Amino acid sequence: MxxxxxxxxxxxxxxxxxxxxxxxxxxxxxxxxxxxxxxxxxxxxxxxxxxxxxxxxxxxxxxxxxxxxxxxxxxxxxxxxxxxxxLVLTLTSSGTGGQKSRQFLDQKSLDNVKKLALAIHQSLGMASSKEYNYLCFTYDPAVANDLGTAFTDELLTNFTGKKEVYYAIQFDPKQNDFVLNEEGVVETLKRFAASGIPTRILGFPALLYEVIEKHQIELKLGDDSWLQTGGGWKGKADKEIPKKEFRKFIFKHLGIPEKNQRDLFGMVEHGIPYVDCEKGNxxxxxxxxxxxxxxxxxxxxxxxxxxxxxxxxxxxxxxxxxxxxxxxxxxxxxxxxxxxxxxxxxxxxxxxxxxxxxxxxxxxxxxxx
Ligand SMILES: [Zn+2]
The missing domain is CATH 3.40.50.12780 (ANL, N-terminal domain)
Known part of the structure:
Protein backbone atom coordinates (compact mmCIF):
# COMPACT_ATOMS: atom_id res chain seq x y z
CA MET A 1 0.00 0.00 0.00
CA LEU A 87 9.91 15.39 19.71
CA VAL A 88 11.61 18.54 18.45
CA LEU A 89 9.11 21.18 19.56
CA THR A 90 6.34 21.61 22.12
CA LEU A 91 3.99 24.52 21.42
CA THR A 92 1.92 26.09 24.15
CA SER A 93 -0.84 28.67 23.95
CA SER A 94 -0.16 32.16 25.32
CA GLY A 95 -2.78 31.39 27.98
CA THR A 96 -4.95 34.19 29.29
CA GLY A 97 -5.93 32.30 32.40
CA GLY A 98 -7.08 28.73 32.66
CA GLN A 99 -5.25 25.70 31.42
CA LYS A 100 -2.61 26.00 28.75
CA SER A 101 -2.91 24.16 25.49
CA ARG A 102 0.04 22.18 24.21
CA GLN A 103 1.00 20.48 21.02
CA PHE A 104 3.91 18.10 20.45
CA LEU A 105 5.77 17.98 17.16
CA ASP A 106 8.35 15.57 15.81
CA GLN A 107 10.51 16.67 12.88
CA LYS A 108 8.19 15.27 10.21
CA SER A 109 5.10 16.91 11.70
CA LEU A 110 6.92 20.22 12.17
CA ASP A 111 8.06 20.17 8.53
CA ASN A 112 4.47 19.35 7.53
CA VAL A 113 2.89 22.22 9.44
CA LYS A 114 5.42 24.69 8.04
CA LYS A 115 4.77 23.42 4.54
CA LEU A 116 0.99 23.65 4.77
CA ALA A 117 1.09 27.13 6.33
CA LEU A 118 3.29 28.37 3.48
CA ALA A 119 1.03 26.75 0.86
CA ILE A 120 -2.06 28.42 2.35
CA HIS A 121 -0.44 31.87 2.52
CA GLN A 122 0.91 31.53 -1.02
CA SER A 123 -2.52 30.58 -2.35
CA LEU A 124 -4.03 33.63 -0.65
CA GLY A 125 -1.44 35.94 -2.25
CA MET A 126 0.24 36.70 1.07
CA ALA A 127 3.71 35.29 0.42
CA SER A 128 6.23 37.43 -1.44
CA SER A 129 9.93 37.59 -2.24
CA LYS A 130 9.82 41.36 -1.58
CA GLU A 131 11.31 42.80 1.61
CA TYR A 132 9.07 44.04 4.42
CA ASN A 133 9.64 45.57 7.83
CA TYR A 134 7.82 43.60 10.52
CA LEU A 135 6.16 44.78 13.70
CA CYS A 136 5.18 41.73 15.77
CA PHE A 137 2.98 42.00 18.84
CA THR A 138 4.62 38.95 20.36
CA TYR A 139 7.60 37.80 22.32
CA ASP A 140 10.90 37.50 20.57
CA PRO A 141 10.97 33.83 19.48
CA ALA A 142 14.60 33.76 20.59
CA VAL A 143 13.28 33.87 24.18
CA ALA A 144 9.87 32.23 23.76
CA ASN A 145 9.98 29.86 20.82
CA ASP A 146 7.65 27.35 22.44
CA LEU A 147 4.76 29.83 22.53
CA GLY A 148 2.32 29.19 19.72
CA THR A 149 1.99 32.89 18.85
CA ALA A 150 5.76 33.49 18.76
CA PHE A 151 6.18 30.38 16.62
CA THR A 152 3.43 31.54 14.24
CA ASP A 153 4.93 35.01 13.91
CA GLU A 154 8.39 33.69 13.18
CA LEU A 155 6.88 31.35 10.62
CA LEU A 156 4.89 34.17 8.97
CA THR A 157 7.89 36.50 8.72
CA ASN A 158 9.62 33.81 6.68
CA PHE A 159 6.93 33.92 3.98
CA THR A 160 8.37 37.18 2.60
CA GLY A 161 11.73 38.85 2.39
CA LYS A 162 12.39 40.70 5.65
CA LYS A 163 14.31 43.84 6.48
CA GLU A 164 13.78 44.59 10.16
CA VAL A 165 11.70 42.61 12.66
CA TYR A 166 10.58 44.44 15.82
CA TYR A 167 9.12 42.36 18.66
CA ALA A 168 6.85 44.54 20.80
CA ILE A 169 6.56 42.31 23.87
CA GLN A 170 9.85 42.59 25.72
CA PHE A 171 11.33 41.57 29.03
CA ASP A 172 11.31 44.40 31.55
CA PRO A 173 13.88 43.73 34.33
CA LYS A 174 12.19 46.35 36.58
CA GLN A 175 8.88 44.49 36.52
CA ASN A 176 10.62 41.12 36.12
CA ASP A 177 8.06 40.28 33.42
CA PHE A 178 7.29 40.57 29.73
CA VAL A 179 5.50 43.83 28.88
CA LEU A 180 4.28 45.58 25.74
CA ASN A 181 6.75 48.31 24.83
CA GLU A 182 4.18 50.92 23.76
CA GLU A 183 6.67 53.73 23.16
CA GLY A 184 8.72 51.32 21.11
CA VAL A 185 5.67 50.41 19.00
CA VAL A 186 4.85 54.06 18.27
CA GLU A 187 8.46 54.91 17.36
CA THR A 188 8.77 51.80 15.21
CA LEU A 189 5.56 52.55 13.29
CA LYS A 190 6.76 56.09 12.56
CA ARG A 191 10.18 54.85 11.49
CA PHE A 192 8.66 52.18 9.23
CA ALA A 193 6.22 54.69 7.68
CA ALA A 194 9.18 56.95 6.74
CA SER A 195 11.43 54.10 5.52
CA GLY A 196 9.95 53.65 2.04
CA ILE A 197 9.78 49.90 2.71
CA PRO A 198 6.30 48.38 3.18
CA THR A 199 5.29 47.18 6.64
CA ARG A 200 3.65 44.01 7.89
CA ILE A 201 2.08 44.06 11.33
CA LEU A 202 1.46 40.73 13.05
CA GLY A 203 -0.46 40.48 16.24
CA PHE A 204 -3.46 40.62 18.51
CA PRO A 205 -6.02 43.14 17.25
CA ALA A 206 -6.82 44.38 20.77
CA LEU A 207 -3.22 45.43 21.49
CA LEU A 208 -2.87 47.27 18.20
CA TYR A 209 -6.22 48.99 18.67
CA GLU A 210 -5.29 50.18 22.17
CA VAL A 211 -1.94 51.59 21.09
CA ILE A 212 -3.48 53.47 18.12
CA GLU A 213 -6.24 54.94 20.30
CA LYS A 214 -4.00 55.90 23.18
CA HIS A 215 -1.31 57.55 21.04
CA GLN A 216 -3.67 58.94 18.38
CA ILE A 217 -1.62 57.40 15.58
CA GLU A 218 -2.29 58.67 12.04
CA LEU A 219 0.18 57.22 9.52
CA LYS A 220 0.25 56.12 5.90
CA LEU A 221 2.11 52.83 5.77
CA GLY A 222 1.32 52.44 2.07
CA ASP A 223 -0.70 50.30 -0.33
CA ASP A 224 1.61 47.31 -0.06
CA SER A 225 1.54 47.18 3.74
CA TRP A 226 -0.30 44.39 5.52
CA LEU A 227 -1.92 43.63 8.83
CA GLN A 228 -2.11 39.98 9.83
CA THR A 229 -4.08 39.53 13.03
CA GLY A 230 -4.61 36.44 15.12
CA GLY A 231 -5.59 35.35 18.58
CA GLY A 232 -8.89 37.20 18.65
CA TRP A 233 -9.82 39.68 21.36
CA LYS A 234 -8.86 37.36 24.20
CA GLY A 235 -9.28 38.96 27.59
CA LYS A 236 -10.56 42.16 25.93
CA ALA A 237 -13.83 40.77 24.62
CA ASP A 238 -15.72 43.77 26.04
CA LYS A 239 -13.79 46.04 23.68
CA GLU A 240 -14.16 43.83 20.62
CA ILE A 241 -14.93 45.70 17.41
CA PRO A 242 -16.64 43.90 14.52
CA LYS A 243 -14.16 42.89 11.83
CA LYS A 244 -15.58 45.25 9.17
CA GLU A 245 -15.33 48.25 11.46
CA PHE A 246 -11.84 47.27 12.59
CA ARG A 247 -10.67 47.06 8.97
CA LYS A 248 -11.94 50.61 8.32
CA PHE A 249 -10.33 51.86 11.54
CA ILE A 250 -6.94 50.41 10.54
CA PHE A 251 -7.17 51.90 7.04
CA LYS A 252 -7.96 55.30 8.53
CA HIS A 253 -5.16 55.25 11.13
CA LEU A 254 -2.40 53.27 9.42
CA GLY A 255 -3.30 53.49 5.72
CA ILE A 256 -3.29 49.71 5.26
CA PRO A 257 -5.81 48.74 2.53
CA GLU A 258 -8.70 46.65 3.80
CA LYS A 259 -7.94 43.85 1.34
CA ASN A 260 -4.47 43.53 2.94
CA GLN A 261 -5.90 43.04 6.41
CA ARG A 262 -6.16 39.34 7.11
CA ASP A 263 -7.17 37.56 10.24
CA LEU A 264 -5.93 34.10 11.11
CA PHE A 265 -7.69 31.59 13.32
CA GLY A 266 -5.71 28.72 14.72
CA MET A 267 -5.84 26.43 17.71
CA VAL A 268 -2.64 25.12 19.25
CA GLU A 269 -4.15 21.60 19.42
CA HIS A 270 -5.18 21.63 15.74
CA GLY A 271 -2.47 23.65 14.02
CA ILE A 272 -4.22 24.37 10.71
CA PRO A 273 -4.26 28.10 9.93
CA TYR A 274 -7.66 29.37 8.76
CA VAL A 275 -6.81 32.61 6.98
CA ASP A 276 -8.95 35.48 5.65
CA CYS A 277 -9.34 35.99 1.91
CA GLU A 278 -9.51 39.56 0.51
CA LYS A 279 -13.12 39.73 1.62
CA GLY A 280 -12.28 38.89 5.22
CA ASN A 281 -13.58 35.32 5.37
ZN1 LIG B 1 -13.32 34.41 0.27
Whole structure:
Protein backbone atom coordinates (compact mmCIF):
# COMPACT_ATOMS: atom_id res chain seq x y z
CA MET A 1 0.00 0.00 0.00
CA UNK A 2 1.19 3.48 -0.86
CA UNK A 3 1.91 5.39 2.33
CA UNK A 4 2.81 8.98 1.50
CA UNK A 5 -0.61 10.43 0.75
CA UNK A 6 0.03 13.13 3.34
CA UNK A 7 3.05 14.43 1.43
CA UNK A 8 1.02 14.36 -1.80
CA UNK A 9 -1.75 16.28 -0.04
CA UNK A 10 0.61 18.93 1.34
CA UNK A 11 2.12 19.36 -2.13
CA UNK A 12 -1.33 19.98 -3.64
CA UNK A 13 -3.34 23.20 -4.00
CA UNK A 14 -4.84 23.97 -0.55
CA UNK A 15 -8.04 25.34 -2.09
CA UNK A 16 -8.65 22.69 -4.73
CA UNK A 17 -12.27 21.54 -4.39
CA UNK A 18 -12.14 18.81 -7.04
CA UNK A 19 -13.22 15.28 -6.24
CA UNK A 20 -9.64 14.13 -6.75
CA UNK A 21 -8.32 16.64 -4.22
CA UNK A 22 -10.98 15.71 -1.69
CA UNK A 23 -10.15 12.02 -2.09
CA UNK A 24 -6.51 12.83 -1.48
CA UNK A 25 -7.46 14.34 1.88
CA UNK A 26 -9.47 11.22 2.68
CA UNK A 27 -6.48 8.98 1.92
CA UNK A 28 -4.11 11.20 3.86
CA UNK A 29 -6.45 11.30 6.85
CA UNK A 30 -6.84 7.54 6.81
CA UNK A 31 -3.05 7.13 6.71
CA UNK A 32 -2.70 9.47 9.68
CA UNK A 33 -5.59 7.94 11.65
CA UNK A 34 -4.14 4.44 11.19
CA UNK A 35 -0.81 5.66 12.54
CA UNK A 36 -2.42 7.07 15.70
CA UNK A 37 -4.61 3.97 16.04
CA UNK A 38 -1.50 1.79 16.01
CA UNK A 39 0.78 4.01 18.09
CA UNK A 40 -1.50 5.66 20.61
CA UNK A 41 -3.17 3.35 23.08
CA UNK A 42 -5.78 5.77 24.38
CA UNK A 43 -6.96 6.69 20.88
CA UNK A 44 -7.15 3.00 19.93
CA UNK A 45 -9.16 2.12 23.04
CA UNK A 46 -11.49 5.10 22.57
CA UNK A 47 -12.16 4.29 18.93
CA UNK A 48 -12.58 0.57 19.69
CA UNK A 49 -15.10 1.43 22.36
CA UNK A 50 -17.04 3.65 19.98
CA UNK A 51 -16.91 1.04 17.20
CA UNK A 52 -14.71 3.08 14.89
CA UNK A 53 -11.71 1.86 12.90
CA UNK A 54 -9.80 3.92 10.29
CA UNK A 55 -10.40 1.16 7.72
CA UNK A 56 -14.06 2.26 7.74
CA UNK A 57 -13.04 5.46 5.94
CA UNK A 58 -14.01 4.72 2.35
CA UNK A 59 -15.76 7.89 1.17
CA UNK A 60 -15.75 11.60 1.97
CA UNK A 61 -18.99 11.18 3.93
CA UNK A 62 -17.33 8.62 6.21
CA UNK A 63 -15.01 11.33 7.53
CA UNK A 64 -17.82 12.84 9.57
CA UNK A 65 -18.12 9.56 11.49
CA UNK A 66 -14.66 9.84 13.04
CA UNK A 67 -15.17 10.31 16.79
CA UNK A 68 -13.81 13.61 18.06
CA UNK A 69 -11.45 13.63 21.02
CA UNK A 70 -12.43 16.40 23.44
CA UNK A 71 -10.00 19.30 23.49
CA UNK A 72 -9.86 19.24 27.32
CA UNK A 73 -8.11 15.92 27.26
CA UNK A 74 -5.14 17.52 25.53
CA UNK A 75 -5.01 20.26 28.14
CA UNK A 76 -5.12 17.85 31.04
CA UNK A 77 -2.81 15.13 29.72
CA UNK A 78 0.36 15.02 27.67
CA UNK A 79 -0.73 12.90 24.73
CA UNK A 80 1.83 11.79 22.23
CA UNK A 81 2.03 9.13 19.46
CA UNK A 82 5.80 8.92 19.08
CA UNK A 83 8.62 8.29 21.59
CA UNK A 84 9.40 11.43 23.63
CA UNK A 85 12.96 11.57 22.29
CA UNK A 86 11.59 12.09 18.77
CA LEU A 87 9.91 15.39 19.71
CA VAL A 88 11.61 18.54 18.45
CA LEU A 89 9.11 21.18 19.56
CA THR A 90 6.34 21.61 22.12
CA LEU A 91 3.99 24.52 21.42
CA THR A 92 1.92 26.09 24.15
CA SER A 93 -0.84 28.67 23.95
CA SER A 94 -0.16 32.16 25.32
CA GLY A 95 -2.78 31.39 27.98
CA THR A 96 -4.95 34.19 29.29
CA GLY A 97 -5.93 32.30 32.40
CA GLY A 98 -7.08 28.73 32.66
CA GLN A 99 -5.25 25.70 31.42
CA LYS A 100 -2.61 26.00 28.75
CA SER A 101 -2.91 24.16 25.49
CA ARG A 102 0.04 22.18 24.21
CA GLN A 103 1.00 20.48 21.02
CA PHE A 104 3.91 18.10 20.45
CA LEU A 105 5.77 17.98 17.16
CA ASP A 106 8.35 15.57 15.81
CA GLN A 107 10.51 16.67 12.88
CA LYS A 108 8.19 15.27 10.21
CA SER A 109 5.10 16.91 11.70
CA LEU A 110 6.92 20.22 12.17
CA ASP A 111 8.06 20.17 8.53
CA ASN A 112 4.47 19.35 7.53
CA VAL A 113 2.89 22.22 9.44
CA LYS A 114 5.42 24.69 8.04
CA LYS A 115 4.77 23.42 4.54
CA LEU A 116 0.99 23.65 4.77
CA ALA A 117 1.09 27.13 6.33
CA LEU A 118 3.29 28.37 3.48
CA ALA A 119 1.03 26.75 0.86
CA ILE A 120 -2.06 28.42 2.35
CA HIS A 121 -0.44 31.87 2.52
CA GLN A 122 0.91 31.53 -1.02
CA SER A 123 -2.52 30.58 -2.35
CA LEU A 124 -4.03 33.63 -0.65
CA GLY A 125 -1.44 35.94 -2.25
CA MET A 126 0.24 36.70 1.07
CA ALA A 127 3.71 35.29 0.42
CA SER A 128 6.23 37.43 -1.44
CA SER A 129 9.93 37.59 -2.24
CA LYS A 130 9.82 41.36 -1.58
CA GLU A 131 11.31 42.80 1.61
CA TYR A 132 9.07 44.04 4.42
CA ASN A 133 9.64 45.57 7.83
CA TYR A 134 7.82 43.60 10.52
CA LEU A 135 6.16 44.78 13.70
CA CYS A 136 5.18 41.73 15.77
CA PHE A 137 2.98 42.00 18.84
CA THR A 138 4.62 38.95 20.36
CA TYR A 139 7.60 37.80 22.32
CA ASP A 140 10.90 37.50 20.57
CA PRO A 141 10.97 33.83 19.48
CA ALA A 142 14.60 33.76 20.59
CA VAL A 143 13.28 33.87 24.18
CA ALA A 144 9.87 32.23 23.76
CA ASN A 145 9.98 29.86 20.82
CA ASP A 146 7.65 27.35 22.44
CA LEU A 147 4.76 29.83 22.53
CA GLY A 148 2.32 29.19 19.72
CA THR A 149 1.99 32.89 18.85
CA ALA A 150 5.76 33.49 18.76
CA PHE A 151 6.18 30.38 16.62
CA THR A 152 3.43 31.54 14.24
CA ASP A 153 4.93 35.01 13.91
CA GLU A 154 8.39 33.69 13.18
CA LEU A 155 6.88 31.35 10.62
CA LEU A 156 4.89 34.17 8.97
CA THR A 157 7.89 36.50 8.72
CA ASN A 158 9.62 33.81 6.68
CA PHE A 159 6.93 33.92 3.98
CA THR A 160 8.37 37.18 2.60
CA GLY A 161 11.73 38.85 2.39
CA LYS A 162 12.39 40.70 5.65
CA LYS A 163 14.31 43.84 6.48
CA GLU A 164 13.78 44.59 10.16
CA VAL A 165 11.70 42.61 12.66
CA TYR A 166 10.58 44.44 15.82
CA TYR A 167 9.12 42.36 18.66
CA ALA A 168 6.85 44.54 20.80
CA ILE A 169 6.56 42.31 23.87
CA GLN A 170 9.85 42.59 25.72
CA PHE A 171 11.33 41.57 29.03
CA ASP A 172 11.31 44.40 31.55
CA PRO A 173 13.88 43.73 34.33
CA LYS A 174 12.19 46.35 36.58
CA GLN A 175 8.88 44.49 36.52
CA ASN A 176 10.62 41.12 36.12
CA ASP A 177 8.06 40.28 33.42
CA PHE A 178 7.29 40.57 29.73
CA VAL A 179 5.50 43.83 28.88
CA LEU A 180 4.28 45.58 25.74
CA ASN A 181 6.75 48.31 24.83
CA GLU A 182 4.18 50.92 23.76
CA GLU A 183 6.67 53.73 23.16
CA GLY A 184 8.72 51.32 21.11
CA VAL A 185 5.67 50.41 19.00
CA VAL A 186 4.85 54.06 18.27
CA GLU A 187 8.46 54.91 17.36
CA THR A 188 8.77 51.80 15.21
CA LEU A 189 5.56 52.55 13.29
CA LYS A 190 6.76 56.09 12.56
CA ARG A 191 10.18 54.85 11.49
CA PHE A 192 8.66 52.18 9.23
CA ALA A 193 6.22 54.69 7.68
CA ALA A 194 9.18 56.95 6.74
CA SER A 195 11.43 54.10 5.52
CA GLY A 196 9.95 53.65 2.04
CA ILE A 197 9.78 49.90 2.71
CA PRO A 198 6.30 48.38 3.18
CA THR A 199 5.29 47.18 6.64
CA ARG A 200 3.65 44.01 7.89
CA ILE A 201 2.08 44.06 11.33
CA LEU A 202 1.46 40.73 13.05
CA GLY A 203 -0.46 40.48 16.24
CA PHE A 204 -3.46 40.62 18.51
CA PRO A 205 -6.02 43.14 17.25
CA ALA A 206 -6.82 44.38 20.77
CA LEU A 207 -3.22 45.43 21.49
CA LEU A 208 -2.87 47.27 18.20
CA TYR A 209 -6.22 48.99 18.67
CA GLU A 210 -5.29 50.18 22.17
CA VAL A 211 -1.94 51.59 21.09
CA ILE A 212 -3.48 53.47 18.12
CA GLU A 213 -6.24 54.94 20.30
CA LYS A 214 -4.00 55.90 23.18
CA HIS A 215 -1.31 57.55 21.04
CA GLN A 216 -3.67 58.94 18.38
CA ILE A 217 -1.62 57.40 15.58
CA GLU A 218 -2.29 58.67 12.04
CA LEU A 219 0.18 57.22 9.52
CA LYS A 220 0.25 56.12 5.90
CA LEU A 221 2.11 52.83 5.77
CA GLY A 222 1.32 52.44 2.07
CA ASP A 223 -0.70 50.30 -0.33
CA ASP A 224 1.61 47.31 -0.06
CA SER A 225 1.54 47.18 3.74
CA TRP A 226 -0.30 44.39 5.52
CA LEU A 227 -1.92 43.63 8.83
CA GLN A 228 -2.11 39.98 9.83
CA THR A 229 -4.08 39.53 13.03
CA GLY A 230 -4.61 36.44 15.12
CA GLY A 231 -5.59 35.35 18.58
CA GLY A 232 -8.89 37.20 18.65
CA TRP A 233 -9.82 39.68 21.36
CA LYS A 234 -8.86 37.36 24.20
CA GLY A 235 -9.28 38.96 27.59
CA LYS A 236 -10.56 42.16 25.93
CA ALA A 237 -13.83 40.77 24.62
CA ASP A 238 -15.72 43.77 26.04
CA LYS A 239 -13.79 46.04 23.68
CA GLU A 240 -14.16 43.83 20.62
CA ILE A 241 -14.93 45.70 17.41
CA PRO A 242 -16.64 43.90 14.52
CA LYS A 243 -14.16 42.89 11.83
CA LYS A 244 -15.58 45.25 9.17
CA GLU A 245 -15.33 48.25 11.46
CA PHE A 246 -11.84 47.27 12.59
CA ARG A 247 -10.67 47.06 8.97
CA LYS A 248 -11.94 50.61 8.32
CA PHE A 249 -10.33 51.86 11.54
CA ILE A 250 -6.94 50.41 10.54
CA PHE A 251 -7.17 51.90 7.04
CA LYS A 252 -7.96 55.30 8.53
CA HIS A 253 -5.16 55.25 11.13
CA LEU A 254 -2.40 53.27 9.42
CA GLY A 255 -3.30 53.49 5.72
CA ILE A 256 -3.29 49.71 5.26
CA PRO A 257 -5.81 48.74 2.53
CA GLU A 258 -8.70 46.65 3.80
CA LYS A 259 -7.94 43.85 1.34
CA ASN A 260 -4.47 43.53 2.94
CA GLN A 261 -5.90 43.04 6.41
CA ARG A 262 -6.16 39.34 7.11
CA ASP A 263 -7.17 37.56 10.24
CA LEU A 264 -5.93 34.10 11.11
CA PHE A 265 -7.69 31.59 13.32
CA GLY A 266 -5.71 28.72 14.72
CA MET A 267 -5.84 26.43 17.71
CA VAL A 268 -2.64 25.12 19.25
CA GLU A 269 -4.15 21.60 19.42
CA HIS A 270 -5.18 21.63 15.74
CA GLY A 271 -2.47 23.65 14.02
CA ILE A 272 -4.22 24.37 10.71
CA PRO A 273 -4.26 28.10 9.93
CA TYR A 274 -7.66 29.37 8.76
CA VAL A 275 -6.81 32.61 6.98
CA ASP A 276 -8.95 35.48 5.65
CA CYS A 277 -9.34 35.99 1.91
CA GLU A 278 -9.51 39.56 0.51
CA LYS A 279 -13.12 39.73 1.62
CA GLY A 280 -12.28 38.89 5.22
CA ASN A 281 -13.58 35.32 5.37
CA UNK A 282 -11.66 32.39 6.89
CA UNK A 283 -11.39 29.76 4.17
CA UNK A 284 -11.19 26.07 5.01
CA UNK A 285 -8.26 24.48 3.17
CA UNK A 286 -8.35 20.94 1.81
CA UNK A 287 -5.78 20.08 4.51
CA UNK A 288 -8.63 19.98 7.02
CA UNK A 289 -12.32 19.29 7.47
CA UNK A 290 -14.64 21.25 9.73
CA UNK A 291 -17.85 19.71 11.05
CA UNK A 292 -20.43 21.42 13.19
CA UNK A 293 -22.12 19.38 15.90
CA UNK A 294 -25.06 19.72 18.22
CA UNK A 295 -23.92 20.43 21.79
CA UNK A 296 -26.72 18.16 22.99
CA UNK A 297 -25.91 14.87 21.29
CA UNK A 298 -22.97 15.72 18.99
CA UNK A 299 -25.08 14.94 15.92
CA UNK A 300 -23.95 16.56 12.67
CA UNK A 301 -25.49 19.96 11.91
CA UNK A 302 -26.27 20.95 8.33
CA UNK A 303 -24.17 23.61 6.60
CA UNK A 304 -25.00 27.08 7.85
CA UNK A 305 -26.21 26.00 11.26
CA UNK A 306 -24.50 26.85 14.52
CA UNK A 307 -22.88 24.31 16.81
CA UNK A 308 -19.66 23.03 18.32
CA UNK A 309 -16.70 22.91 15.97
CA UNK A 310 -15.11 19.55 15.17
CA UNK A 311 -11.84 19.64 13.23
CA UNK A 312 -10.01 16.96 11.25
CA UNK A 313 -6.43 17.20 10.01
CA UNK A 314 -3.79 14.75 8.84
CA UNK A 315 -0.36 16.38 8.95
CA UNK A 316 0.61 15.58 12.56
CA UNK A 317 1.96 12.11 13.32
CA UNK A 318 3.29 12.93 16.80
CA UNK A 319 0.15 14.35 18.44
CA UNK A 320 -3.01 12.23 18.49
CA UNK A 321 -5.48 14.99 17.60
CA UNK A 322 -6.46 14.10 14.02
CA UNK A 323 -10.08 14.49 15.14
CA UNK A 324 -10.56 17.29 17.66
CA UNK A 325 -13.87 18.23 19.25
CA UNK A 326 -13.74 21.77 20.61
CA UNK A 327 -15.91 23.87 22.88
CA UNK A 328 -15.93 26.71 20.34
CA UNK A 329 -19.11 27.63 18.55
CA UNK A 330 -19.22 28.28 14.83
CA UNK A 331 -20.79 27.65 11.45
CA UNK A 332 -19.64 26.67 7.98
CA UNK A 333 -20.59 29.09 5.23
CA UNK A 334 -19.69 30.28 1.74
CA UNK A 335 -17.79 33.22 0.25
CA UNK A 336 -18.05 34.69 -3.24
CA UNK A 337 -14.39 35.76 -3.54
CA UNK A 338 -13.60 33.06 -6.10
CA UNK A 339 -11.49 30.74 -3.95
CA UNK A 340 -14.41 28.36 -3.93
CA UNK A 341 -13.95 26.51 -0.65
CA UNK A 342 -16.27 26.80 2.34
CA UNK A 343 -15.53 29.25 5.10
CA UNK A 344 -15.39 28.99 8.87
CA UNK A 345 -17.54 31.48 10.78
CA UNK A 346 -16.59 31.75 14.45
CA UNK A 347 -19.30 32.44 16.97
CA UNK A 348 -17.51 32.52 20.27
CA UNK A 349 -16.63 30.20 23.03
CA UNK A 350 -18.91 28.03 25.05
CA UNK A 351 -19.06 30.15 28.18
CA UNK A 352 -16.65 30.73 31.04
CA UNK A 353 -16.92 27.10 32.06
CA UNK A 354 -14.58 26.19 29.23
CA UNK A 355 -11.42 26.12 31.25
CA UNK A 356 -12.89 25.01 34.51
CA UNK A 357 -13.94 21.44 34.44
CA UNK A 358 -13.97 18.27 32.52
CA UNK A 359 -15.56 17.89 29.13
CA UNK A 360 -18.81 16.63 30.54
CA UNK A 361 -19.21 19.65 32.79
CA UNK A 362 -18.80 21.95 29.79
CA UNK A 363 -21.37 19.97 27.84
CA UNK A 364 -23.79 20.10 30.77
CA UNK A 365 -23.49 23.86 30.92
CA UNK A 366 -23.99 24.12 27.18
CA UNK A 367 -27.23 22.22 27.45
CA UNK A 368 -28.53 24.77 29.91
CA UNK A 369 -27.92 27.65 27.48
ZN1 LIG B 1 -13.32 34.41 0.27
Missing amino acids: KTNFTQDLLNSDPFDKSLEARELFLRSFKENALHHYQKHEFTRKLWNKLGFHPDQLLTEEDLSSVPGTMVHLFKEHELCSVPRED LHIPNFARVYVRSPFDLSLKPKGERGLLHFLCSYNFSYPAPSLLTTDYGRVGECDCGLGTDILILEGRAGVSKHKGCALKALELLEKN
